[in-house]
Amino acid sequence: MEKVEKKYYIRLEDSRLVEVSKEVYIVYYKMKREERYQIERDLQHGLLHYDEWDSEDTNGAEYIADKMADTEKEALDHIANQALWELIEQTGNQSDLCRLIAEGKTECEIAEILGINQSTVNRNKKRLYSKLRKILK
Numbered sequence: 204m205e206k207v208e209k210k211y212y213i214r215l216e217d218s219r220l221v222e223v224s225k226e227v228y229i230v231y232y233k234m235k236r237e238e239r240y241q242i243e244r245d246l247q248h249g250l251l252h253y254d255e256w257d258s259e260d261t262n263g264a265e266y267i268a269d270k271m272a273d274t275e276k277e278a279l280d281h282i283a284n285q286a287l288w289e290l291i292e293q294t295g296n297q298s299d300l301c302r303l304i305a306e307g308k309t310e311c312e313i314a315e316i317l318g319i320n321q322s323t324v325n326r327n328k329k330r331l332y333s334k335l336r337k338i339l340k
Contacts, residue, residue, distance in 0.1 A: 297331050304328065 211228035212220040223231070245252065256263030303313045310328070314321040 297327060297334075300324070300327055300331060304331075 209225075211223050211225050213223050213228060213231050214220055242252065253263035299317065300313065303316060308316070310321050310324045314324045317324070
């Protein structure tokens with residue numbers, strides 16, 4: 204009697220069956236079982252999978268708020284930065300000083316970068332602040 208070789212099939216998402224080798228069949232269903240095990244374990248521990256909320260219109264991940272991003276704060280920071288750069292442009296030749304102050308550099312660091320005395324930086328900074336006050340009024 205002739206031994207008939209067993210055929211192995213994997214069902215695709217569109218319900219088609221595809222013939223595969225025994226090795227591929229075993230690995231595929233091992234992975235599927237591991238996936239099910241992880242989901243079952245998560246359910247036992249009360250974990251919720253947002254991908255279960257997927258629908259035709261939305262992705263479940265869209266329901267999860269990104270707590271790291273504060274879009275309102277980012278928008279206000281962007282507007283403030285734009286306004287600051289407009290002010291810097293109006294200050295003329297002191298734009299380097301403005302940029303270095305905005306970067307949080309000390310007067311000593313600014314003096315070293317610009318190659319001038321710290322007292323000159325202080326005097327220019329006072330003039331700049333006076334000019335900015337007039338622009339902002």
